[in-house]
Amino acid sequence: MRRTKVAELLRMDPNDQELVVMGWVRAFRNNRFIALNDGSSISNIQLVIDPELTSEEQLRRVTVGASVRASGRLVASSGSGQRVELEVAGWEILGDCDASAYPLQPKKHSLEFLRQIAHLRFRTNTFSAISRIRHSLAFAIHAFFHQRGFYYLNAPIITGSDAEGAGEMFQVTTLDLDRVPRTENGNVNYEKDFFGRRTHLTVSGQLEAELAATALGQVYTFGPTFRAENSNTPRHLAEFWMIEPEVAFADLNDNMDLAEDLLKSIIRTVMEQCQEDLDFLGRREAEEDKQKPMAERSEFPLEERLRFCLEHPFERLSYSEAIDILRNSSPNKKGKFQYPVDRWGVDLQSEHERYLVEKHFRKPVILTDYPKEIKAFYMRQNEDGRTVAAMDILFPGIGEIVGGSQREERYDVLLQRMQEMHIPVDEMYWYLDTRRFGTCPHAGFGLGFERLALFITGMTNVRDVIPFPRFPGNAEF
RNA sequence: GCCUCCUUAGCUCAGUUGGUUAGAGCGUCGGACUGUUAAUCCGCAGGUCCUUGGUUCGAGCCCAAGAGGGGGCGCCA
Structure with a gap:
């Protein structure tokens, strides 16, 4: 029956x-x-x-x-x-x-305990709520892009390029590690490996997305991403999911508009579809907060935070403006920052981002136009010669949730930048081809799926918003 | 990778200045219960005090090393 x-x-x-x-x-x-x-x-x-x-x-x-x-x-x-x-x-x-x-x-179990029994934690209220929300989030993302005429692009998970520059990579090989084939001069002979070359797990689908966007117009990827960094924080995983839209004939402003629309659309959808689960997680957070000292408690309940995010435009300002604010901020003047903000050009530390988002503006912030020295080779150089058309979206409690840019579409400028930054130009001929043949302005960004899930569920550790977290020293289940 | 805190019953935690037999709540187990909401009430059991080595007449407590976990920082999504 x-x-x-x-x-x-x-x-x-x-x-x-x-x-x-x-x-x-x-x-x-x-x-x-x-x-x-x-x-x-x-x-x-x-x-x-x-x-x-x-x-x-x-x-x-x-x-x-x-x-x-x-x-x-x-x-x-x-x-x-x-x-x-x-x-x-x-x-x-x-x-x-x-x-x-x-x-x-x-009875109540601690999240640390449940992490050790991740195979059973789906059976708790908290994880079933998170699982349902995670599903709705994923669908809301696909729906958003589909409605706007984007094509879902399956970027490769195994990549032959080791020049993506987004971090340490996991190597993929079928070679017998006990008996590695060598060339005459003693190096590993990757011609004997499965693909006939050295390969890794992807750290980003962006470069491939650019190839597709410069023909299909608007594409997005939504897949797993792998970083072999020895990161031990509540915001990092070795295997995580990322959404990377890429849009032809778009500049940095279009890019920011798209990201803000996307985030708000997702939040709106999940608030409609997962009312009960959000209520539960909100009550859960409120109860957890009772155990914490005042300073560590959330300022507003979960659903209020989400609504606030929908109702107010994100604050947009340039890196240079942010530096001015930070320089003149009271924690900087009183020497409270571990890394003082003393000059234009320094990279912003977590404590600076948190001050801007949580203390100064008290809402999501989009920072733009960073110094070119602290950003990737593919970002478009501005007229001032010292900044690039980059944008990072910072969320309260989570930090960077989106990182993106307008891409450098001018062949000569891109080539020169790659050479300056020691990017192997020969291996990247396919990327440069998009600029050789009918190049066009384009832009895109990467959105961290687990970080988004953190914000929406009110959880505080990414290991609790992915079914089976992978991080240094752990690949259980 | 660096800094810091933690590790005592199945879970969450007390444990005095180093002193005899290591405690509580919840859960489990046994019993009661025909309207309960993580039901309630009564009772029993349950311990390699993370591991190894050291100091001491004596170590859960002090010291060292190691393992595991949390938080902060870096890398970034």
């Missing part, structure tokens, strides 16, 4: 239909009430069984985590915690769950 999902049952009115529900026990009270969850909703359906008609043996098998099939009628609940409940006529345990061995019990 077809099962009705819990989410659907909870929306239905009482009726005489015989319904079947399947799920996992979350709580069993008074030998009579089973709170059943099937992942379709943060809420449980209450099953009401008659203990008089049930053997002790059967009752004993109803433990937290056990899977159950039950049939019966949906009736109005006489309890106060729910509108409807299932008056059970027949039920069976599909899978027993030994409560003395099962790590999850009806």
Whole structure:
């Protein structure tokens, strides 16, 4: 018989239909009430069984985590915690769950503990809510681009280029590491490797996206990205997901408009589609905050933060303007910054970005026109000769969530910059070809999916918003 | 990679100046319960005090090294 999902049952009115529900026990009270969850909703359906008609043996098998099939009628609940409940006529345990061995019990568990049992943490309210939100986020992103006429581009995950410059790379090889083939002069002979050359996992689909954008007009990638950096922070993963739109005939302003529209559109969609899950995560955060000292608490509740973000334009200012603000800021004058802001040209540290976003403007900030020395080779040089048309979007509590730029479309300027920055020009002939043949102004950015998920769920560690986090020293599950 | 804090029951944590038999709450297990909402009530059990070495008459507590985890910083999304 077809099962009705819990989410659907909870929306239905009482009726005489015989319904079947399947799920996992979350709580069993008074030998009579089973709170059943099937992942379709943060809420449980209450099953009401008659203990008089049930053997002790059967009752004993109803433990937290056990899977159950039950049939019966949906009736109005006489309890106060729910509108409807299932008056059970027949039920069976599909899978027993030994409560003395099962790590999850009806009590609060720490996120650190749940991280160690990531294979089971989907079964908690917090992770099921995050999982549903993550799904809605992904769909909202595809919908946004689709509606605007972008094409979804599958950039390669294995790349032969080691010049992307976005960080340390994982090498991909089928060579026997115990018996590596050598050339005559003793180097590793990559001609014997699977692809006949040295290959890595991608650190960015941007360069490939540029190839597609300069023919298809508007494209975006949405795929996994790999960085072999030894990063140990709540904002970094070795394997994460990134969205990288690339648009032909677009400048830096178009790029900022697109990014801001995208972020707001996603937030709006998720607030509509995941109301219940957001409510739950908001309450969860509020409770966590009670345990924290005042200074570490969130200033506003989760949903208020999201709404605030929708209702106000992001603050846009240049790097130079930011430097002026930071120079004259009281923490800088009082020597509170670990890295004092003393001159134009210094790279901004986390503490500076946080001051701008969390103290000075108190909303998302887009910083533009950075010194060329601290940015990548492909960013378009401005007329002033010392800055590039870059933009970073900084979010409260998370820092950089978007990094992008208008790309250098002038062949000679790009070539010269690549040579200055020791980018192997020969290997990158294919990238330069876009500038040789019908070049055009274009722009794009990268949006970190997990960082976005952090902002929307109110979680504080990216390891908690991806199902199976990969980071230095850990690739479990 | 650097700095810093933590590691005591299944989980979250107390543990006095180094002193005899290491505690609590929750959970588990056993019992009670026909309207409960992480139900409630009664009771029992549960420990390699992260590991190794050292100091000491005596170490959960002091010292050293190692392992694991959190936070900050860097790299960045």
